[in-house]
Structures are given as structure tokens and as C-alpha cells.
Amino acid sequence: MGKPPRESALPGGDEYLTLPQLAAYAKLSVRQLRNYLNLAPDLALPCYRPGRRVLVRRAEFDAWLLQYRQRGKPVLTQVLRDLGLDPDKLADTRRLRPPLNGAESG
Numbered sequence: 001m002g003k004p005p006r007e008s009a010l011p012g013g014d015e016y017l018t019l020p021q022l023a024a025y026a027k028l029s030v031r032q033l034r035n036y037l038n039l040a041p042d043l044a045l046p047c048y049r050p051g052r053r054v055l056v057r058r059a060e061f062d063a064w065l066l067q068y069r070q071r072g073k074p075v076l077t078q079v080l081r082d083l084g085l086d087p088d089k090l091a092d093t094r095r096l097r098p099p100l101n102g103a104e105s106g
Helices: 019-026 030-037 058-068 074-082
Strands: 016-018 055-057
Touching: 016 019, 016 058, 019 030, 019 058, 055 058
Parallel strands: none
Antiparallel strands: 016 055
């Protein structure tokens, strides 16, 4: 009898991915993922290095990637942050405002 297949899945559907698997999942190159692994410790992509292999948990990658999520124009987002405003918590200004009732007082 042969060995049972190796399971990389964790309870809850999370799994460990090799860099080529992660590259296919994230639609990034392996080279770019390696660059992310080599960032400063507080910014680097979290990984596990059993021996010479590099493994990344899919859920940890997804959580790490959220720090790069942006909405709107990057310049506008940066200006809002410089003003101390959180762009994600601002009201959606794309909604139509209700018309004003009566004449404006002046």
C-alpha cells in the first residue's frame, strides 16, 4: 500500500499554498510574491518555511492583501488621510441628494 495523499487543508477550508499555487490564486507572479516576502517584517507577507519550502495560508494572504485595498482615486484617498479623515467611513456622495423644500433663507 502507498502512502495516503498529503493533506494541506486545515479545518474550515483554509489551506497552505506553495508560491506557484498562491501566484495562480492571486494572479500575481511568483517573483512579486517573493518581493512581498522580503518586505520589512511589519509589512511582509506572512509565511511558513518548513525546510526550503515556502508556504502561505490562504486566509492569511487574504487578510494581508486587505491592507492594500483602495477605493476611489489614490491621490484623493491620500489627501483625505492627510486631513485626518477615513475614506472608508465617509458617506457615499454619489447618491442623489433630496431636493431642498422651499426657498433657501438668506
